[in-house]
Amino acid sequence: MALFSGTATVVPRNLALTSSAKLCVVRSSSPRFLSYLGKAGFGNRVALSLSTVRAESSACLSGSGSGSGSGSFHGLCYVVGDNIDTDQIIPAEYLTLVPSKPDEYEKLGSYAMVGLPASYANRFIQPGHTKTNYSILIAGANFGCGSSREHAPVALGASGVSAVVAHSYARIFFRNSVATGEVYPLESQLRLCEECTTGDVVTIELGLNRFINHTTGKEYLLKPIGDAGPVIEAGGIFAYARKTGMIPSR
Amino acid sequence: MASSLLSPSFTSFLRTKKDLSFSALSSQRCPKGVPRRIRCAVAAPQRQPSTTGSVRTAMTMTEKILARASEKAQLSPGDNVWVNIDILMTHDVCGPGSIGIFKREFGEDAKVWDREKVVIIPDHYIFTSDERANRNVDILRDFCHEQNIKYFYDIKDLSNFKVNPDYKGVCHVALAQEGHCRPGEVLLGTDSHTCTAGAFGQFATGIGNTDAGFVLGTGKLLLKVPPTLRFVLDGEMPDYLLSKDLILQIIGEISVAGATYKAMEFVGTTVESLTMEERMTLCNMVVEAGGKNGVVPADSTTFKYLEGKTSMPYEPVYSDQQARFLSEYRFDVSKLEPVVAKPHSPDNRALARECKDVKIDRVYIGSCTGGKTEDFLAAAKVFLASGKTVKVPTFLVPATQKVWMDLYSIPVPGSGGKTCSQIFEEAGCDTPASPSCGACLGGPKDTYARMNEPKVCVSTTNRNFPGRMGHKEGQIYLASPYTAAASALTGYVTDPREFLQ
Ligand code: SF4
Numbered sequence: 001m002a003l004f005s006g007t008a009t010v011v012p013r014n015l016a017l018t019s020s021a022k023l024c025v026v027r028s029s030s031p032r033f034l035s036y037l038g039k040a041g042f043g044n045r046v047a048l049s050l051s052t053v054r055a056e057s058s059a060c061l062s063g064s065g066s067g068s069g070s071g072s073f074h075g076l077c078y079v080v081g082d083n084i085d086t087d088q089i090i091p092a093e094y095l096t097l098v099p100s101k102p103d104e105y106e107k108l109g110s111y112a113m114v115g116l117p118a119s120y121a122n123r124f125i126q127p128g129h130t131k132t133n134y135s136i137l138i139a140g141a142n143f144g145c146g147s148s149r150e151h152a153p154v155a156l157g158a159s160g161v162s163a164v165v166a167h168s169y170a171r172i173f174f175r176n177s178v179a180t181g182e183v184y185p186l187e188s189q190l191r192l193c194e195e196c197t198t199g200d201v202v203t204i205e206l207g208l209n210r211f212i213n214h215t216t217g218k219e220y221l222l223k224p225i226g227d228a229g230p231v232i233e234a235g236g237i238f239a240y241a242r243k244t245g246m247i248p249s250r
Numbered sequence: 251m252a253s254s255l256l257s258p259s260f261t262s263f264l265r266t267k268k269d270l271s272f273s274a275l276s277s278q279r280c281p282k283g284v285p286r287r288i289r290c291a292v293a294a295p296q297r298q299p300s301t302t303g304s305v306r307t308a309m310t311m312t313e314k315i316l317a318r319a320s321e322k323a324q325l326s327p328g329d330n331v332w333v334n335i336d337i338l339m340t341h342d343v344c345g346p347g348s349i350g351i352f353k354r355e356f357g358e359d360a361k362v363w364d365r366e367k368v369v370i371i372p373d374h375y376i377f378t379s380d381e382r383a384n385r386n387v388d389i390l391r392d393f394c395h396e397q398n399i400k401y402f403y404d405i406k407d408l409s410n411f412k413v414n415p416d417y418k419g420v421c422h423v424a425l426a427q428e429g430h431c432r433p434g435e436v437l438l439g440t441d442s443h444t445c446t447a448g449a450f451g452q453f454a455t456g457i458g459n460t461d462a463g464f465v466l467g468t469g470k471l472l473l474k475v476p477p478t479l480r481f482v483l484d485g486e487m488p489d490y491l492l493s494k495d496l497i498l499q500i501i502g503e504i505s506v507a508g509a510t511y512k513a514m515e516f517v518g519t520t521v522e523s524l525t526m527e528e529r530m531t532l533c534n535m536v537v538e539a540g541g542k543n544g545v546v547p548a549d550s551t552t553f554k555y556l557e558g559k560t561s562m563p564y565e566p567v568y569s570d571q572q573a574r575f576l577s578e579y580r581f582d583v584s585k586l587e588p589v590v591a592k593p594h595s596p597d598n599r600a601l602a603r604e605c606k607d608v609k610i611d612r613v614y615i616g617s618c619t620g621g622k623t624e625d626f627l628a629a630a631k632v633f634l635a636s637g638k639t640v641k642v643p644t645f646l647v648p649a650t651q652k653v654w655m656d657l658y659s660i661p662v663p664g665s666g667g668k669t670c671s672q673i674f675e676e677a678g679c680d681t682p683a684s685p686s687c688g689a690c691l692g693g694p695k696d697t698y699a700r701m702n703e704p705k706v707c708v709s710t711t712n713r714n715f716p717g718r719m720g721h722k723e724g725q726i727y728l729a730s731p732y733t734a735a736a737s738a739l740t741g742y743v744t745d746p747r748e749f750l751q
Pocket of ligand 1: 374422619
């Protein structure tokens with residue numbers, strides 16, 4: 001781990017490297033995952049043109065193997081601090097939107113992170129836009145504290161976020177992220193919110209628990225996904241329950 | 251969900267003792283002989299004592315509740331188990347989404363696992379002309395009719411809540427008042443303050459829509475057994491303190507993430523002396539410390555409260571004397587002072603008297619934390635003692651219809667028979683509003699008492715993150731009903747001892 005500490009290895013990355021180019025094998029028993037992948041796309045190229053990074057960002061989760069799976073996320077990052085609560089992720093006035101209704105799902109996404117104070121000069125979603133340019137959210141400690149509203153991970157997912165990398169999470173947010181498969185919740189060993197700046201180009205390699213900041217040229221280690229692994233791998237609580245025979249498969 | 255679970259990283263199991271009080275006078279207390287079985291109309295199958303001589307490991311009460319609900323003899327923190335759920339509660343903000351997931355996953359014609367174990371309580375966005383908010387209550391109603399849900403506390407006429415006999419108000423207070431909180435049981439709700447019910451000696455925690463959709467269909471959920479932090483509160487409670495001061499003290503001590511993934515067990519002579527409503531305040535805010543659940547051992551106060559509220563048999567459980575706690579914190583309550591949580595975090599603790607120069611614009615008394623009958627009685631006590639009128643607008647939002655009625659009927663002690671509502675009127679407060687969550691979480695723009703401008707508010711609610719009560723730049727000081735009332739009288743954050751001594 002020391003190898004990956006902030007001051008350590010600065011690995012010049014070949015940015016055209018196709019670290020995420022492997023073919024994804026997706027379990028058909030996992031509808032949530034499909035939509036998850038569908039959202040992020042199957043891009044197999046690490047694109048560098050900032051304007052197209054989002055569209056070409058890759059998220060490939062292989063269903064094979066044990067552990068937390070392999071695959072990667074790539075894109076621009078948005079950086080927030082500690083104790084970002086669910087009211088900042090999605091303010092209560094938008095909770096009348098029902099996430100399981102497709103049009104309201106999209107709307108929720110357009111309000112993601114709108115509760116951040118004005119001190120965040122770079123807004124998460126540009127005025128007039130409905131999606132974010134930042135597919136990876138980087139946060140400090142206790143991300144997602146506050147309410148149990150599942151609208152929070154849903155709004156992030158609907159806005160175009162694929163993964164969140166926080167120093168730590170509030171319990172219910174983490175659980176809701178895994179349950180819904182809307183965003184992949186990862187934890188960093190170091191406080192990446194102090195190592196990264198909004199707009200940096202980053203890659204997450206799940207299999208290696210590696211986080212790469214291409215803008216600064218530094219690499220960091222992420223924490224293994226832990227107990228949630230089997231459920232994430234299955235594709236959420238329903239898929240997990242079907243896989244383990246808790247509820248009948250369909 | 252997965253997880254339940256899930257703690258991304260599981261902390262090693264340390265046993266540490268922390269002494270946070272001014273003195274370590276309090277001695278270790280043992281649970282006293284409380285009856286093990288109460289009102290058992292139906293005898294649950296008793297496990298025969300093991301004859302193999304195997305030694306049973308001691309468990310905390312949280313571990314025991316989850317062990318029983320998962321039909322296991324033994325559980326340890328970190329175990330992931332499928333737990334049978336006794337009650338699932340949902341409301342108008344998360345109910346429609348949970349129902350959507352239930353139908354998507356189990357089919358349009360699916361039936362809930364038990365129509366008597368699902369409790370649906372519209373409470374968040376009720377008195378608003380927001381069409382989507384109104385529609386969400388309609389979705390709940392349609393579902394309850396379709397599924398023949400036994401406990402649905404409906405509201406149809408928004409112009410006058412009193413003509414809706416079924417309507418209750420804030421779900422966590424209604425759950426208790428309607429007898430849905432029972433010792434030893436497992437209660438899940440699509441609301442983070444579901445932990446309030448831990449006051450009854452049960453496991454209660456908040457979940458998301460997807461988990462709730464799963465529970466609706468199966469009556470089960472995969473949960474991870476949390477380790478327990480124990481808080482020993484001893485000493486006589488000074489008459490200027492309320493439970494809100496105790497929990498703000500504790501959160502200030504351990505921080506907003508100090509109990510993440512953990513159970514918080516409250517014991518000690520002070521806790522034993524607290525009423526049920528005060529115990530609910532204590533457990534209500536464990537989520538503000540990141541806690542998974544809070545729990546108070548059931549005792550005669552609990553059993554008395556439940557009399558006449560439920561006819562269901564229940565079986566309390568208690569932590570074994572040898573149970574393992576991750577840490578133990580001790581407080582000598584007699585030495586504590588009134589506190590507030592300053593903007594913008596519930597752990598930003600300060601003594602109320604240290605904030606006496608903070609000028610405020612308004613006071614809000616309401617919510618599942620500070621909108622119960624006793625909270626209003628406490629505020630009335632301060633107004634009565636001062637004989638003065640408020641200097642800033644003071645908004646009163648009773649949690650439930652029952653609380654509202656209490657304000658108009660229960661005489662305030664020492665007032666010569668006046669009710670809370672009379673005292674509030676004399677003090678110049680706003681008339682008590684229709685019971686609901688109100689402005690506790692902001693809500694639609696036309697919500698009563700919502701902070702639509704960047705004001706400074708002293709509030710008896712539970713969260714003061716940016717934007718919580720409406721305006722992003724608003725400043726919220728969380729306080730007890732005593733401190734809130736005292737602050738209303740001066741227009742500054744004020745220690746209630748100025749009026750109570
Ligand atoms: S009163 Fe406030 S904290 Fe309590 S349930 Fe309602 S919105 Fe949540």
